[in-house]
Amino acid sequence: MNRTKEQEFLIQNMISQIVSYIAEDKNILVEDALKSFFDTNISKKIEDVETGYYLESPSYVYEILKKEEGFMSVNEIIKKRKSIRKYEKGAVVTEEQIKTILEAGMLAPSACNSRPFQFIVVRNREKLEEIMKIHPYTQMLETASLAIIVCADLNLQNEISEGYFPEDCGAVTENMLLQATELELGTCWCGVYPKEDKVANFRKLFNLPENIVPFNVIAVGKPAEEFGSRGFYEEEKVTWID
Numbered sequence: 001m002n003r004t005k006e007q008e009f010l011i012q013n014m015i016s017q018i019v020s021y022i023a024e025d026k027n028i029l030v031e032d033a034l035k036s037f038f039d040t041n042i043s044k045k046i047e048d049v050e051t052g053y054y055l056e057s058p059s060y061v062y063e064i065l066k067k068e069e070g071f072m073s074v075n076e077i078i079k080k081r082k083s084i085r086k087y088e089k090g091a092v093v094t095e096e097q098i099k100t101i102l103e104a105g106m107l108a109p110s111a112c113n114s115r116p117f118q119f120i121v122v123r124n125r126e127k128l129e130e131i132m133k134i135h136p137y138t139q140m141l142e143t144a145s146l147a148i149i150v151c152a153d154l155n156l157q158n159e160i161s162e163g164y165f166p167e168d169c170g171a172v173t174e175n176m177l178l179q180a181t182e183l184e185l186g187t188c189w190c191g192v193y194p195k196e197d198k199v200a201n202f203r204k205l206f207n208l209p210e211n212i213v214p215f216n217v218i219a220v221g222k223p224a225e226e227f228g229s230r231g232f233y234e235e236e237k238v239t240w241i242d
């Protein structure tokens, strides 16, 4: 679509307003920011029509936002994620980014809403080295900026939803991996539970009581390799019952 300079200016204006909504309220969804923009700018829309400028639809502006501001849909984030095992050593991952990732984990569904999770954020280099010693498949921590250990608190599932913590912690973990991908951060999920020796070694290293189960280690850092899903759709794994 060819745009005049005025139209281009108008669109850039729309985009910067929408981006500022998002910057002001980090919890707002892009779609809601678009809705607010179009709901509160009726006079502008009319004026645009009067002056011969065309009216842009939310979905069209969303496309521009995606292209120009790097916004991604959930589907695009899922397709972008992969296990990253090479990171830029020494890259800073901010506390705000870490908390955004943790919050994504805490927003996952859990059996009876028992929320049986606990997190250990390890930024200490010596501790990261110790993890690498007790878990041979965590060597990517050499270049990662930090590790997050997802743990389950069995006391929170007593009687109400006993035994569901692996599903719960799995959902927590996947949310965190996807959130990190949106932040352009790489992750690698390294399994601990249900390997008894690994569980025991992590308990010892972090001085954890018996009710706390170290579930996995998530390496986090700035990727030094390309993103890109390794998964794919397999029709033979699906049974359709209509």
Ligand SMILES: Cc1cc2nc3c(=O)[nH]c(=O)nc-3n(C[C@H](O)[C@H](O)[C@H](O)COP(=O)(O)O)c2cc1C
Pocket (backbone or CB within 6 Å): 081, 082, 083, 084, 085, 137, 138, 188, 189, 190, 191, 192, 229, 230, 231
């Ligand atoms: C339960 C579980 C345990 C895993 N453990 C490790 C691990 O110890 N070390 C590692 O490098 N990757 C580990 N991975 C990552 C898998 O190797 C990876 O997800 C798989 O090969 C698919 O690749 P992708 O994540 O890039 O799509 C683990 C993944 C899961 C789900």
